[in-house]
Structures are given as C-alpha cells and as structure tokens.
Amino acid sequence: MANMDGAEVAKHNSKESCWIVLESNVYDVTSFLSKHPGGAAMLLKQAGSDATNEFKKYHPLDYVNHLPSGSLLGPMDPNTLSKLNVQDEERSTPPGSAKEENKLPHVSLCVSCPDFEAAAKLVLPHKSYVYASGSANTALSLRGNLDDWSRITFRPRVMRNVGHVDTKRSIFGHSSQYPFYISPMGTLGAIHPGAELEMVKGAVRKGTHMVVSTASTKSSEQIMTTCLSELEKMGGRSPTQLFYQYYMPVDRKKALNLMHVVKKAGYKGLWITVDTPVLGKRTADRILQAEEALAVGLSDDDSAETTAEWETGDENTFAPSMGGRPVSGQLSPHTTWEDLLWIRKEWPGPIVLKGIQCAEDAKLAMEHGCDGILLSNHGGRQLHSAPSSLMTLLEIRTYCPEVLGKIEVFLDGGLRDGNDVLKALCLGATAVGVGRPFLYALGAYGVKGVERCVDVLLDELVTGMRLLGITSLDQCRPEMVNASRLLNDMYRPDTWAKSRL
Template sequence: MVSLTGADIATHNTKDSCWVIVHGKAYDVTEFLPEHPGGQKIILKYAGKDATKEFDPIHPSDTLDKYLPASKHLGPVDMGSVEKAETEEVIDEDERARLTRVSLMPPLSQCYNLLDFEDVARQTMRKAAWAYYSSGADDEITLRENHAAYHRIWFRPRILVDVENVDISTTMLGSKSSVPFYITATALGKLGNPEGEVVLTRAGYREGVIQMIPTLASCSFDEIVDAKQGDQVQWLQLYVNKDREITRKIVQHAESRGCKSLWITVDAPQLGRREKDMRSKYDEQAAEVQDEGTVDRSQGAARAISSFIDPSLSWKDIPWFKSITKMPIVLKGVQSAEDAIKAVEYGVDAILLSNHGGRQLDFAKSAIEMLVEVMAALKAKGYDNKIEVYVDGGVRRGTDILKAICLGAKGVGIGRPFLYAMSTYGESGVVRAIQLLKDELEMNMRLIGAQKLADLNSTFVDTSSITAHSATPRDNLSEQAYQKMITPPFLKNKL
C-alpha cells in the first residue's frame, strides 16, 4: 500500500473533512466529530495533523479499530513528510520548573509510606494528570472524610499472644491473595505513566496482589490481560453501556479471557463534578478560545470519556447480568444498609461499600463508617455469611486495612496511592508501595495480638467515635501547633 504524505493529510483540516494521524496511520473522523464524547474541539485542533500525543493518554490503542468503520481507516502515513508543529513542544515556565523537580526527585528508598508517593506526585506530575487523579466532587469534603474516618477508630490490642509468625494472606471471591487488599480500578493510567495500567499488572504479579481492570483504562482490556503472568488473578470493573449488547460482549469477552469476577459500578449514573479536573480542562481551552460563550466548562477528562454510561441501570438488570455470565457478581458502590440487604436478596455474590473515592456525591459517608452500619444490618437479618463485603476509599496505612477487616470487610480496594507510585517511580514504585503495606500489616498484626486475619473481629476496635462527623478539613491546631510530618526531601538543585 502506498503511504499517504503529510501534505495529503494537511488538506483535510476542517469539520467538513477531518483527517487525523494516530500512530502513523490516517483516519477520516469527519462523521465521528458530533459523536466524540469529548466534543469536536479537541479533534479539530489536530485536524490534518498527528494527534497521537493527545490520543494516547485517554484512549486504549484499539479504540479506532473498535469504533471507526474500516472504510474510515485510510492507511499508513510517511511520517517523515509530516510537518512538526513548532508550538507543540513549547515549554513554559511552570513546565520547566516541574521538569526540574522531576530531575531532583527523592530516591525511591526515601518513600516510607503511601502519603510520601502522593507528595512527590503532587510536585512532579503534569498539571492535567494530577488534577484528574487527585480531584474529588464539589468541595471535596467526602474525599477528605474517606481517610479521616479511619482516624476515629481505635484499637483494643490483645497481649501475650504468640505472634512470632503472622499470616496476612486471604481468599477473596474464591481467589487466593497474598494480602487482604487489591489494586482497584482507576481510569486513564497513561496520564501518569506512558505504559499505563500494565505497570500495575506487572507489579501486582510480583507481589501476589489481585488487579481490577477498569472499563476506562488507557490500555486496552486485552493489553492488560496479556500482561498478566502465571495464575495471576484479575477482575473486571464495568460501567454499564446504554447498549446492552455492547455490555454483554464486554462481560463475556472478559470471562473468556479468564477474569474471575464482575464488579458492576452502581454509584455513577452520572459522573460527579470534579472541579480541579474541570478547571484544568478549561485552562487548556481558554488558551485557545477567548470567547467565554464558546468554552465548555462542563467537561473534564472524566466526563469527556463517560457519556456512554447508562443512567437507567436498576435492580431489574441484575437477573440479566446473572444470565450472561458465570463470574461472581459484585455491586461496586453500595452506600446504605438497605441496599446491602437488597443485594443479598437479589443473589449477588459481594458488595463493595464505596463512594467512588469521593468523586461522586459530596457528603456521602465514608466506606468504613458504612461498614459498621452495613454489617450490623446484615447480622440482624442473618445475612452476614451470605455475601462478601469489601470497602475502598481513603486507605493509606496498614492500620486502615486491619480496621476494615476487624469490622467485617473481606478485603480493601486501593487506587490512588498506586497511581501516584506508578506516576513517579513506575513499576518499582508500585512494588515498594505494596511492600510498605505488607510490612505495616505484619507489624500491626503483632502489635494488636493476632496471628492471622481470621482472628480479627470487632472486639479489636473501638468505633464509638465513628459517627463524629466534621466537614472542616483543617483546623488551626493541626495547622499551627502540630509539627508537620516530614515528607521525602527533594535533591538540591545543582543547576
């Protein structure tokens, strides 16, 4: 096949005839413009040009093959003939300062806990990537509460227990795991690392940790599955498509590729307002468009890729899901005792108590507080052994995980900390983050007097303060009187 030239592509640079180059191939996206979830503007910015750099962090590599008809695949392009836009590589003062910080990052060995990775990520990640990963809904009260709630639970240790050998391994949904936590589904991995979610896959294999594959991954589903090794366990997180046939194909393909369970997201009929993400998107648009009336303020990376999600999803769909797969079914995003009981009655295998990392409904309760309420309700109905219960959101320490296990959780999902570790130190960072948690878990098991996870129960914790809410994320005492915790020091600038 004769390659197209850059000049051939450049003439198709309008909404009436829009061609783009992605990974050395040309595509006619003219008819797709009105359907693009992120709007026409971003595609038109790259009309007649190479759009690979913008495409990669947001889309799996097989997106165009899946959603663009073969007739719109125009063939290979002679990339030597493609003109490089001079403005594409302009480095402003803020970016130059960020790159300097990247060159002076603390050694990985100086990261002693999960919050250290977050601190380094905040200072070294690209602005748009940090905004997407770190943002929460509205005033971010729930985002902060997710972690703060763990601070209101206190241990009641046992003494004189032989804890020379402790075992932190467990079984979740019938699959063995070296730890009672898993790598939960988080979207757009390539925003933080050019390899994307496969970095998490490799690290999970090295440490015996289960990975949940996200619907909105930057890598394709098959790329992530292909990266697993041996008998590594993977689960599928699902945003339900309005087109149920698409959903059926996704689920059954995942099952055929060996996924061990299906986690249906039920807390996102519409994605929340994540204002840091939205402002970042607006800043990019504002640089190009000065007319306030033409700027779409409602978009961020999250909303731009999620318009397919079905807001009509309801309990009546559960029997259908059970009819199309033999995988255990988990409802991801349960937020009340009433719905937990209903989940048992509908015959699902597990529930995940979650407020979507504080990214959906602000002032939703933390998962750890919901766990106290839900387990009490399940026990009252005699349902506590009929369903597995998981939690996620705000977990940063081994003590957080143990508190959840004591209160009845089967396992704990961790998302952002592994993204921050991946974004700063790559696979080695994720491995170290997991190892730090393992070390904390083993140490604290000894300190509270338990040999194995099955020994833990609610008598090991005091939850009398769990409902003492405060919507104030900071106060003068903690800001002024207490000494700030030291984070990993950056190297001195020798430039």
C-alpha cells in the same frame, strides 16, 4: 490516496479546519471536534501535528474507526514530517531522564502512601494529576473518606507471642498474602505509558489481586495476556487473579458482548459499579477543561460562543477533560435491581456490587443473590457528601449484621496505611481496595513503584498486627477497635420520628 505534505497539514490548525496525524495517516477531525467525548480542546491542541503519542495515552488504536467516514485524508509523506506543528510535551522531561531523576526522590524514600502522591505530583502532567486527585463538588466525600479512618482507634492486647504473623486472605476462594487489592481505575495511560499493563505486572510480581476497570486504556484481553505471561515468568509462585469492574452500557447487546469478552478472557469475578448512573461533578476537571478550551480559542467574544456550547455535542451531554465515560450509551442510568436476573444468567462467577452506601442496599444485594458487595463512594468522586465506606460498614453491623456472615464485604476509599486495613477487618470486612496510592506509585516509578507500594502497606500491616496482639487475620474481632466516635454519627432511623413529637 496521494501522500500528504507536512507543511499543508500544519496549516489546518484551527477549529475551522483541524487535521491531525495518527500512525502516519492524516485525518480531518473538524466535524468530530464537538463530538469528541474527551472534549474539543484535547483535539485542537494537536491540530496540524502528529497526535499519535497523545492518542495512545488514552485510546486503543482501533478507536480511529470511531471517526466519521471520509475523515481519512491519506498517508503522511514521511519526508515532510518535520514540517508538522510540534506540540509541547506534557511531561517536562521524558520518564527516566537525568533531570527527572534529580527531581524524583528515590523509590526507597517512599515509606508511606502519601510519599507516592508527593512523588507523582512532581512528574505527572498537570492534567493527569488533576484527573487522579480530583473528587466531586467541594471534596466533602473525599475528605470524609480520609478522615473516618482516624475516628476508629485500636484496643490492643499485649503479651500474646506475636513472633510470627500470617497476613493471608482469600477473595472468593483465591488466596493471597494480602487482605488488600488494587482498585479499578480508568485511563491509566494518562498516568504511565505502560498503563494497566505496567500496573498488572506489579500486582503479579507481588501476588496481589487486582480489579481491572472497564475504562482502561488497554483492552481487557491485553491486560489478561500480560497478567498470564507475567504469572508464567513467576513460575507459578504468584497467586494473583484479575477481577473485572463492569460499567453497564445502555444497549443490552453491547452489555452482553462486553460481559462475554471478559468471561472469555478469564476474569474471575464481575464487580458492577452501581454508584455511577451518571458521572459525578468532577470540579477540578471542569476548570481544567474550561481553561484548555479558552487556551485554544474556543471561547470567542465576537460570536458570543461559550465553551460550554462547544463542549456539548450531540453525543454527550458533558465531556470532562478526562476520566469517566460520559458518552451517551456507555454508562447506563437505567440499571435496576431487576437487571441482576439476566446478569446472573450470563455471568456464572462471583458478582460484586461496587458502590453500596447504606445498610438497606447491602441487604438487597444479599437478597438478590450477589456474592459480594463493595462499600464505596468511588473515592469521593461521585455523590457530594456521601458516607465513607467505614460508616456504611457500621450501619451494616448495626442494622443487618447477617450480611457479614453470608456474602463477602469489601471496602474502599481513603485507605492510606496498612494498619487501617485491620480496622475494616475487625469490623467484619473481607478485604479492602486501595486506589490512588497505587496510581501515584505507578505514575512516579512504574512497576517498581507498584511493588514498593505493596511492600509499604504490608510492612505497616504486619507491624500493626503484632502491636495489636494478633498473629493471623482470623483473629480480628470487633472488640479490638473503638468505633464509638463514628458510631455516634451513624444514621438512626428513629431520630426523624422523635423530632416530629
């Protein structure tokens, strides 16, 4: 193939003809525009330019193999690179540059979780911040997550000699210094160039466990390799273990293949996400996507073509600007409880259902032999008006308390203070997942931020334990919290029957 001239490539910068450069090769992606699960606008913005850096934020390099055959036009002539179009860098300044450091508060000024969000907002590209902070519909689920922690108060005991406290907790026999872990979050390449690798380094350095997302930018093997090499550097002093969050593909062969890859890589448990048979309505993502489509001229009054038509290809019914995997075949809406039978045969380790939202399903999970459940509404990103995980925990305590002694029960959503971990533990939880605070810490400060976020949560937890009058987490008891306000709002099965009288 002849070398391609940059000036020629630069001309193909429209939806009629869209060429991009990836790793020094030129591709014609015109026919792929409407099929791209990340949306056509993403690609059009890169038209006629070198898209490698943007591409790497979201995809492993072998994703180019997804392009239809014949897309590769040839190698770039390296002498003509300067003639390519140049895209505005999303970040106003590269990370670590003087200007940005002036803007970004020193990491030591982050003394509680919300500080990381404020810092990340300063430096993350707008699109990435929208992706991370976004939630479903009018944000009621997200707000409920944040608010419900405040509806439980402590009932502290005094004069208990709290000179020394022990914060150890185990997840499926894997002990660590913390009763919290890093929740799985996809597409971290949009948050930090090091993506999940940077996050996992922070986890290992501090010894926290982490659940890795199926929708990660880096491959599950790469993430595990980084984890192992970081563990080695720590000389065996870090107890960090990785678990895998599993989105079930529709195709059984693909589902099995993914499971085998993860098993071989050495992940310690499969956390199957069950609250996402389809992607929720991510409101802010949709606005952003429409704005981007309009900005690159995808809506054209003359042809009466709407952006919606462009964004709806054969392969996907709806492509958000980023986040989630609405690709047909990737996210199975067909999963049922019966699937647990074959999954159990294929996966010998612990199985956790992520996204349990009522007592009945908690009980079903136990009866189906799951080793754990994660009470979660996906950080308020899925169902509108979903219950907070604390509310679901109260339901379980009330209607099927036997679950709490039998399987491990995790919670996540809206936790922004180490003290709040104690509330969940008093009510019977094994451990709590923390999502966005770690994501923001990563986005603003990289590995240092992740470490700092662990320190902040631990400091709050230790102080909270002492002020509550306990010295180890085994001493957490339900009578140490007042959950009456939340209980008042809890679902009661008999209210409907009564109202019919």
